[in-house]
Amino acid sequence: MAGDVTSGIEVFDLEKQYGLTTALHGVSFKVPEGEIVGFLGPNGAGKTTTMRILTGYYLPTKGDAKIAGYSVLKNSDEVRKRIGYLPETPPLYTEMTVQSYLQFVLELKGIKKKIAQENLEWALESCGLSHKRNSVIATLSKGFRQRVGLAQAIVHKPPVIILDEPTVGLDPLQIQEVRKLIQSFRGKHTVLISTHILSEVTANCQRAIIIHRGKIIHEQAISDLSDRQSLEEVFLSVVTKDEVQGSSKEVAA
DSSP, rough: TTOGGSEEEEEEEEEEETTTTTEEEEEEEEOOTTOEEEEETTTTSSSHHHHHHTTTTTOSSEEEEETTTTETTTOOOHHHHHHEOSSSSSOOTTTSSSSHHHHHHHHHHOOOOHHHHHHHHHHHHHTOGGGGSSGGGGGGGEEEHHHHHHHHHHHHOSSEEEETTTTTTOOHHHHHHHHHHHHHHTTSEEEEEEEEEEHHHHHHHHHHEEEEETTTEEEEEEESSSTHHHHHHHOOOOOOOHHHHHHHHOOOO
C-alpha cells in the first residue's frame, strides 16, 4: 500500500562511532513506500555512513533501521533481498560484459530464471544499455559504467532503492536520462538519494532530509516550498566557509 512506512525505510536513533570519532548522532527518519527522498548534506556529513548501515555494510554502534519491515540488525539477509544499492563508486567486474555481469547479479539475488531474462531486458532498456549488452565493462566510458552500476541496483526490481550520488560523472544529457528513470520509480519503489548537490534533490525528490555533522537538522517536502531559495538558505546555513569554497558552484541554482 502506497504511503505505508513498513514497506519503506525506517531509521531509529542511529549512532556510529569510529574509535573516538562519532559519525552519526541519533539519526532518525522515515521514507514511506513509493516516495523519492533526497538525503542532502555536505561531504563528511554522515550520508554514506547512514547508507552503508541501511544496506548492511556497516553495523550501527546504537539504534536500528528497517527496510520493508526487516531489521538491518536482526534480518540482514532479508534486507539485502529487498534493497538495491548504487554506491558512489559502482561495484563492477570490469572483465565481464554488461549482460553477463547483470546476469551474475540476478543469480546472486536469487531471481528465478523464468523472470530473470525479463528483468534483465527491463534494466538494460531502462538504463540505456541495450546496445552495450555485449560490451566489456572495462571498455566503457565513465558515464556508461555509471549506468551499469544503476542497472545492477534495479535489475532485481527491489522495493527499496538507495542511490549514492547517482549522476556523478555523467554529462548533462545523461543526467536528464537518469533523472527521468528515477522519476519513473515514484509510487513503485521507495528511493533514497544521497547527494551534496541541491539541484539533484529539487529535480528528483518529493522531500529533502538535510544532515550535517551526523545530525538531521531539517526535513521539508519539496511541494511545500514557495520557491527553492528557502531550502537553499537552510542548506547553505549549515555549510562552513571551507565547505562552501569546495561545493558552492554545485549547490547554487
